[in-house]
Amino acid sequence: MIGCTTWLHPYVFYLGAQPACKPANLVCVGRILCQMVPCGAEEVDEAIKSAHAAYLQWRKMAGMERARVICVLFIKGQHIQLPGGSFAYTRREPLGVCVGIGAWNYPFQIASWKSAPALACGNAMVFKPSPMTPVTAVILAEIYKEAGVPDGLFCVVQGGADTGTLLCQHPKVAKVSFTGSVPTGKKVMEMSAKGVKQVTLELGGKSPLLIFKDCELENAVKGALMANFLTQGEVCCNGTRVYVQREIMPQFLEKVVKRTKAIPVGDPLLDGTRMGALISKPHLEKVLGFVSQAKKEGAKVLCGGEPIVPSDPNLKGGYFMAPCVLDNCRDDMTCVKEEIFGPVMSVLPFDTEEEVIGRANNTTFGLASGVFTRDISRAHRVAENLEAGTCFINNYNISPVEVPFGGYKMSGFGRENGQVTIEYYSQLKTVVVEMGDVDSLF
Ligand SMILES: NC(=O)C1=CN([C@@H]2O[C@H](COP(=O)(O)OP(=O)(O)OC[C@H]3O[C@@H](n4cnc5c(N)ncnc54)[C@H](O)[C@@H]3O)[C@@H](O)[C@H]2O)C=CC1
Numbered sequence: 001m002i003g004c005t006t007w008l009h010p011y012v013f014y015l016g017a018q019p020a021c022k023p024a025n026l027v028c029v030g031r032i033l034c035q036m037v038p039c040g041a042e043e044v045d046e047a048i049k050s051a052h053a054a055y056l057q058w059r060k061m062a063g064m065e066r067a068r069v070i071c072v073l074f075i076k077g078q079h080i081q082l083p084g085g086s087f088a089y090t091r092r093e094p095l096g097v098c099v100g101i102g103a104w105n106y107p108f109q110i111a112s113w114k115s116a117p118a119l120a121c122g123n124a125m126v127f128k129p130s131p132m133t134p135v136t137a138v139i140l141a142e143i144y145k146e147a148g149v150p151d152g153l154f155c156v157v158q159g160g161a162d163t164g165t166l167l168c169q170h171p172k173v174a175k176v177s178f179t180g181s182v183p184t185g186k187k188v189m190e191m192s193a194k195g196v197k198q199v200t201l202e203l204g205g206k207s208p209l210l211i212f213k214d215c216e217l218e219n220a221v222k223g224a225l226m227a228n229f230l231t232q233g234e235v236c237c238n239g240t241r242v243y244v245q246r247e248i249m250p251q252f253l254e255k256v257v258k259r260t261k262a263i264p265v266g267d268p269l270l271d272g273t274r275m276g277a278l279i280s281k282p283h284l285e286k287v288l289g290f291v292s293q294a295k296k297e298g299a300k301v302l303c304g305g306e307p308i309v310p311s312d313p314n315l316k317g318g319y320f321m322a323p324c325v326l327d328n329c330r331d332d333m334t335c336v337k338e339e340i341f342g343p344v345m346s347v348l349p350f351d352t353e354e355e356v357i358g359r360a361n362n363t364t365f366g367l368a369s370g371v372f373t374r375d376i377s378r379a380h381r382v383a384e385n386l387e388a389g390t391c392f393i394n395n396y397n398i399s400p401v402e403v404p405f406g407g408y409k410m411s412g413f414g415r416e417n418g419q420v421t422i423e424y425y426s427q428l429k430t431v432v433v434e435m436g437d438v439d440s441l442f
């Protein structure tokens, strides 16, 4: 499949139809995995037309029929009684062709979180994965095909910013669901606004994790690791600002450093590995740059923060680094303010609940947050006061598909997962029914 230069119906994906474009290499531990060429205006247009044609059939199918190929959530409207026996009802209808644009960190999950509810609601989707991770969305298309999704309903187009722009600007597109950085999210919103298209934005974060002295410490330590080192720290909702109540700071640091040093870094295909390589050389350099900057600004590296070369010769060209814990951090440091998107935990002391909530909220991001405490009232009070789309109590990074996920503030808007997602992939039609005579004013 990789390197093919034509459409592959039915789940159209383009990997090279434009000889004028420069091919981009997808590399794995320094070796080329596949080559691809971005889609241009012609291919984007064809994909959207193909999705639109499939949508016209798919939208007519009853939920039960769609449920044979995709697990359809309960999609229903409301019945509203009006005077004189008249009534109104609402219908949830699909939007049309939706575009999904994904980041590279969870490529298969992002493609699924967007396309499954879009299709379940009766829409078609044209999905563009990140050019860093072009393959798994194509595998998802194959899975859909096997499950019985009609030809053209889920199309994958390859490319970067130019292809993304073509998708956002296409007049036949009804909605854009975007996962990526804040600067790109703003551009996507701006382009979509010009065509009055609906938008869902899942953007970056710099989430706070609050650890109170009355917590169950072992769990809090494990939670802090889950909040920082999952997927090499390349997770938008990671709790990278770890606020620890001063009294328990020494015990917390001792335990967290011990566990961090023991994380097996290496081949992600081996069962025992808990951390793989970062996505690319420039990204590794960026993350290491944050660590050096933190040192310059007065942070103390308790462990990690340097590149490592695993012993396996096959991994020599990979972009591995040792997971890092930073102590002596302050709220005004770059490592505490900016999204690093790598395995770097910044630890900060606090004294009171009121103080830590103010500090936790002092950010333009608002994706997630977490609190560890045994005090049930405190836990819910903190959850209420933190300005974030999710608050984890006594755990972190738990996101089953039945639970809504999305941001506050500059981390975006709209929600993915959970029943609420229906609202973001459908529109409401009101039907008003008169049961008596028309009472005309004229
Ligand atoms: N809130 C969430 O659910 C998640 C957010 N992210 C965020 O994503 C970022 C990292 O991912 P990246 O791929 O580096 O982000 P990015 O913003 O550079 O790219 C994301 C996607 O947008 C496309 N794109 C770039 N310029 C575009 C344009 N002008 N018009 C349309 N599309 C364009 C890219 O090709 C890619 O597919 C981090 O900030 C992270 O926090 C990542 C995963 C989940």
Ligand SMILES: C[N+](C)(C)CCCC(=O)O
Pocket (backbone or CB within 6 Å): 105, 106, 109, 110, 230, 234, 235, 236, 237, 397, 398, 399
């Ligand atoms: C699955 N989870 C919660 C760890 C991450 C989901 C958001 C992302 O794509 O970064």
